[in-house]
Amino acid sequence: MSKQIWAPWRMEYIKDKDTGSCVFCEGAIAGHRDRAAYRILAGRADEFVVLNKYPYVFGHILICPRRHVSSLEDLLPKEQESLFRLAIDAQIMLKSILNPHGINWGINIGKQAGAGIEAHLHVHIVPRWEGDTNFMPVVADCHIMPGHLDKLYAQLIPEFSRLDS
Ligand SMILES: [Zn+2]
Numbered sequence: 772m773s774k775q776i777w778a779p780w781r782m783e784y785i786k787d788k789d790t791g792s793c794v795f796c797e798g799a800i801a802g803h804r805d806r807a808a809y810r811i812l813a814g815r816a817d818e819f820v821v822l823n824k825y826p827y828v829f830g831h832i833l834i835c836p837r838r839h840v841s842s843l844e845d846l847l848p849k850e851q852e853s854l855f856r857l858a859i860d861a862q863i864m865l866k867s868i869l870n871p872h873g874i875n876w877g878i879n880i881g882k883q884a885g886a887g888i889e890a891h892l893h894v895h896i897v898p899r900w901e902g903d904t905n906f907m908p909v910v911a912d913c914h915i916m917p918g919h920l921d922k923l924y925a926q927l928i929p930e931f932s933r934l935d936s
Pocket residue numbers: 793794795796797838839840890891
């Protein structure tokens with residue numbers, strides 16, 4: 772990322788962590804029953820895609836393994852492969868729907884590297900638009916994110932659910 776942009780999500784993640792539960796494990800389990808509540812966009816045997824509740828920018832998604840592991844090497848080779856397969860498929864989908872100017876991929880391993888939830892590995896895919904570093908703080912100040920997230924989820928889910936297997 773070219774610049775540190777709006778990141779109140781980190782504080783929220785710390786709050787979530789205080790409850791002792793893992794939001795990604797919760798999503799992996801409860802998400803089978805109620806996808807929308809966890810904003811799960813697609814699910815496969817070993818991993819799923821979720822719309823980030825605390826996004827850097829509009830359309831920021833996360834790809835999570837279902838297993839609670841903290842680092843890539845903790846996954847089996849077939850899980851590593853399927854995680855990246857789903858991430859690539861999700862990137863293609865995101866590009867076709869939102870038409871961003873660019874995309875950032877990121878994996879933060881360990882708190883010092885910036886991981887909000889360090890215990891459960893996740894791949895960030897962040898669509899980028901020219902000028903979004905200026906635009907986002909304005910959006911954040913307006914407190915319009917939750918409604919926008921619901922709307923975006925509704926827009927993405929019919930397409931993303933095609934990635935299920
Ligand atoms: Zn977990």
